[in-house]
Amino acid sequence: MNQYLEHLNEAQKAPVLHKDGPLMVIAGAGSGKTRVLTYRIAHLMQQGVDSFNILALTFTNKAAREMKKRIAELVGTSETKNLWMGTFHSVFARLLRYDGDKLGFPSNFTIYDTQDSQRLIASIIKEMGLDKDIYKYKQIQNRISSYKNSLITVKAYFQNPELMEADAMAKRPRLGDIYQEYVDRCFKSGAMDFDDLLLRTNELLTRFPDVLLKYQDRFRYILVDEYQDTNHSQYLIVKALSDRYQNICVVGDDAQSIYSFRGANITNILNFQRDYDDVAVYRLEQNYRSTKNIVNAANAIIAKNKNQLEKVVWTANDEGNKIKLHRSTTDAEEGRFVAGSIFENKMQHQLPNNHFAVLYRTNSQSRAIEDALRKRDIPYRIYGGLSFYQRKEIKDVLSYLRLVINPKDEEALKRVINFPARGIGQTTIDRLTVAANHYGRSIFEIIENLDKIDLKINSGTQRKLEDFVNMIKSFQIMNENSDAFTLAEHVSRKTGILLEFKKDGTPEGIARMENIEELLNGIKDFVEGQKELADAKGDLTEFLEDVALATDMDKDTSDDDRVALMTIHLAKGLEFPYVYIVGMEEDLFPSAMSMNTRSELEEERRLFYVALTRAEQQAYLTYTQNRYRWGKLIDAEPSRFLEEIDEKFVENLTPADPYRFKPLISADIFGEVDKSRLRQNKPTNGTPPPQGRPSPDQLRKLRKIRPNLGEPSVRSQEDIPELSIGTRVNHTRFGKGEVIRLEGAGNDKKAEIRFERGDIKKLLLRFAKLEVL
Numbered sequence: 001m002n003q004y005l006e007h008l009n010e011a012q013k014a015p016v017l018h019k020d021g022p023l024m025v026i027a028g029a030g031s032g033k034t035r036v037l038t039y040r041i042a043h044l045m046q047q048g049v050d051s052f053n054i055l056a057l058t059f060t061n062k063a064a065r066e067m068k069k070r071i072a073e074l075v076g077t078s079e080t081k082n083l084w085m086g087t088f089h090s091v092f093a094r095l096l097r098y099d100g101d102k103l104g105f106p107s108n109f110t111i112y113d114t115q116d117s118q119r120l121i122a123s124i125i126k127e128m129g130l131d132k133d134i135y136k137y138k139q140i141q142n143r144i145s146s147y148k149n150s151l152i153t154v155k156a157y158f159q160n161p162e163l164m165e166a167d168a169m170a171k172r173p174r175l176g177d178i179y180q181e182y183v184d185r186c187f188k189s190g191a192m193d194f195d196d197l198l199l200r201t202n203e204l205l206t207r208f209p210d211v212l213l214k215y216q217d218r219f220r221y222i223l224v225d226e227y228q229d230t231n232h233s234q235y236l237i238v239k240a241l242s243d244r245y246q247n248i249c250v251v252g253d254d255a256q257s258i259y260s261f262r263g264a265n266i267t268n269i270l271n272f273q274r275d276y277d278d279v280a281v282y283r284l285e286q287n288y289r290s291t292k293n294i295v296n297a298a299n300a301i302i303a304k305n306k307n308q309l310e311k312v313v314w315t316a317n318d319e320g321n322k323i324k325l326h327r328s329t330t331d332a333e334e335g336r337f338v339a340g341s342i343f344e345n346k347m348q349h350q351l352p353n354n355h356f357a358v359l360y361r362t363n364s365q366s367r368a369i370e371d372a373l374r375k376r377d378i379p380y381r382i383y384g385g386l387s388f389y390q391r392k393e394i395k396d397v398l399s400y401l402r403l404v405i406n407p408k409d410e411e412a413l414k415r416v417i418n419f420p421a422r423g424i425g426q427t428t429i430d431r432l433t434v435a436a437n438h439y440g441r442s443i444f445e446i447i448e449n450l451d452k453i454d455l456k457i458n459s460g461t462q463r464k465l466e467d468f469v470n471m472i473k474s475f476q477i478m479n480e481n482s483d484a485f486t487l488a489e490h491v492s493r494k495t496g497i498l499l500e501f502k503k504d505g506t507p508e509g510i511a512r513m514e515n516i517e518e519l520l521n522g523i524k525d526f527v528e529g530q531k532e533l534a535d536a537k538g539d540l541t542e543f544l545e546d547v548a549l550a551t552d553m554d555k556d557t558s559d560d561d562r563v564a565l566m567t568i569h570l571a572k573g574l575e576f577p578y579v580y581i582v583g584m585e586e587d588l589f590p591s592a593m594s595m596n597t598r599s600e601l602e603e604e605r606r607l608f609y610v611a612l613t614r615a616e617q618q619a620y621l622t623y624t625q626n627r628y629r630w631g632k633l634i635d636a637e638p639s640r641f642l643e644e645i646d647e648k649f650v651e652n653l654t655p656a657d658p659y660r661f662k663p664l665i666s667a668d669i670f671g672e673v674d675k676s677r678l679r680q681n682k683p684t685n686g687t688p689p690p691q692g693r694p695s696p697d698q699l700r701k702l703r704k705i706r707p708n709l710g711e712p713s714v715r716s717q718e719d720i721p722e723l724s725i726g727t728r729v730n731h732t733r734f735g736k737g738e739v740i741r742l743e744g745a746g747n748d749k750k751a752e753i754r755f756e757r758g759d760i761k762k763l764l765l766r767f768a769k770l771e772v773l
């Protein structure tokens with residue numbers, strides 16, 4: 001018996017030992033799906049399968065690296081070199097480098113990131129003379145992206161009257177033309193965007209049966225993690241590649257499907273048994289990650305969804321603490337609570353920072369948390385912001401490097417042709433673009449042939465253009481004999497970029513210079529690292545590909561001791577001992593944009609399930625009664641998801657005034673609460689409303705089944721308590737007191753109160769938790 005099989009329970013062993021043929025592992029969070037995938041690969045290799053014949057697709061490149069490391073520990077390092085493992089995008093970018101020439105792409109094609117795509121689309125909109133307020137480049141880019149992910153090519157678009165009509169109805173009848181021009185321009189630039197990496201792979205595998213056969217034969221064993229979040233394009237690639245040998249292993253959890261807004265299609269997992277013959281289905285039930293309390297609470301949440309596969313998840317782990325629920329008055333206070341709690345837990349249990357994660361629904365929520373962590377000197381890292389490689393100065397240097405590899409790259413060229421400034425103006429660039437479009441050539445080629453076409457560019461500018469082209473050509477010659485680091489260092493100096501930021505002299509300029517140094521260090525590391533890999537050369541092309549597909553999730557942060565801040569979407573597959581889920585409020589989570597249909601709401605609930613199941617030992621849920629959104633302070637109501645957790649799993653850190661207990665409101669068909677009724681039941685004058693208040697009997701029942709969520713947020717104007725000098729009041733936190741002064745009116749009405757415990761406080765009545773005695 002192989003030693004490593006002892007690391008698995010019986011249910012996990014079965015899919016690991018499964019011989020050939022399709023198999024699927026469907027199981028809840030933390031039950032070891034990713035572990036099974038890892039061990040299955042190790043086991044296949046142990047059984048003599050050549051690692052050359054294995055393809056594994058993961059959610060992040062970092063996950064792939066970690067998996068490789070683990071496999072190496074299990075079966076010995078040298079064996080893992082030939083494994084093809086990574087995200088769909090990185091794996092198929094690599095495949096297209098080998099065979100994309102059949103589609104007319106050079107092997108050194110550039111990968112346009114979203115920013116490049118958007119810039120190109122913006123310039124097409126301008127060139128076509130369209131109204132940029134109607135044709136918003138970000139929206140257009142989004143739309144084109146979703147077409148591509150559904151395999152709707154330009155041709156398919158123009159054959160589909162419904163799509164065209166929909167765009168015409170949205171006042172964008174020229175969308176198809178923009179799409180066409182965009183595709184042409186990418187092609188002419190020798191560039192693919194992110195979506196092309198999948199779309200073009202599909203095209204390649206469909207149009208060239210010999211290529212398909214080659215890869216079917218190579219990838220005899222295909223394994224996919226997080227299969228529930230594959231989109232149609234990815235599904236087709238996997239289907240095609242596995243068609244011959246049918247050795248396909250997918251693992252996933254339908255309850256964690258959270259990317260439908262990006263085209264992920266949950267039916268891929270639901271239909272797997274229909275798509276392949278004799279599928280073996282394995283289920284894992286034991287969760288190894290979390291405490292009983294977390295596992296049970298999560299199970300109860302997801303059970304509210306109607307559309308899901310039956311699953312059991314249990315754990316032998318300790319009961320653990322209850323989930324802690326905290327209410328605050330503002331988002332700043334929420335941040336202070338989170339930072340304070342992290343600080344206390346760190347001190348009390350002697351924990352490193354990287355045991356903590358703060359998860360939120362939208363990126364904008366990070367600011368308040370960051371402020372509070374900074375004040376406490378707690379180091380943190382935000383994931384999912386602008387990646388290092390998208391910073392201006394970094395993209396500038398990278399654009400030069402991209403031009404060295406692929407001088408047709410239009411976006412790179414436009415970015416640096418006049419940076420640092422060399423006197424080439426916008427009019428010149430526009431003329432060059434028009435000529436490039438006219439002749440069907442790249443701008444670079446137009447400049448090379450300026451003597452043959454008259455563009456009415458004066459001789460001074462012509463010389464500058466020629467100098468630029470010659471400089472790039474000199475880099476190209478150098479690239480033939482140097483590694484990526486040597487070249488990049490030379491380029492940063494020779495182009496004047498480093499000097500430009502140095503001259504600047506401002507702290508910002510210095511920071512930019514340091515970033516470029518950091519980039520150069522990164523390139524050096526990369527060159528060293530690649531030397532260890534079997535089929536890698538450590539050259540510039542490989543580096544640029546790595547960079548184009550890198551997200552900051554991919555960074556190796558194992559020795560980085562910081563609190564992790566990220567959206568729930570990014571946290572998929574990860575685990576942390578302590579997890580804070582912040583902003584548990586209606587319209588934020590569930591998001592206001594995802595409450596229109598039952599299926600949208602169910603996706604939000606799955607997101608909540610994903611969030612909670614990241615926690616190993618302790619989960620916190622926080623919400624605030626007022627939040628700044630879009631620059632305005634708005635009322636916030638506790639999320640319906642809070643009501644859905646059984647009270648027995650929750651410890652309320654901020655128990656509310658029992659008189660303001662929110663009455664039970666029956667859930668409608670969405671399992672959601674009717675908000676108009678909620679409002680009706682808002683307390684007035686600090687006392688419960690006559691109607692809508694539950695009977696003592698109902699109240700007792702309620703308390704049993706749901707946590708006490710406190711009163712609904714902020715009062716409306718007529719709810720502000722009637723006070724006069726001398727009125728006796730009770731405050732939830734400060735206790736009893738007497739009003740000694742009043743000022744302001746309406747929503748700004750404030751009262752100064754002398755509390756019995758000795759202090760005088762001025763309270764904004766709209767927010768103050770006061771009860772008139």
Ligand code: ATP
Nearest residue numbers: 007008009028029030031032033034035288289573
């Ligand atoms: P998710 O759905 O969140 O992606 P998962 O099903 O992929 O979760 P893993 O990440 O593979 O689960 O496992 C969860 C945790 O449990 C990991 O820390 C893993 O090492 C541990 N684990 C899984 N199986 C075992 C086992 N048999 N013995 C000990 N630890 C295990």
Ligand code: MG
Nearest residue numbers: 033034035573
């Ligand atoms: Mg996993």
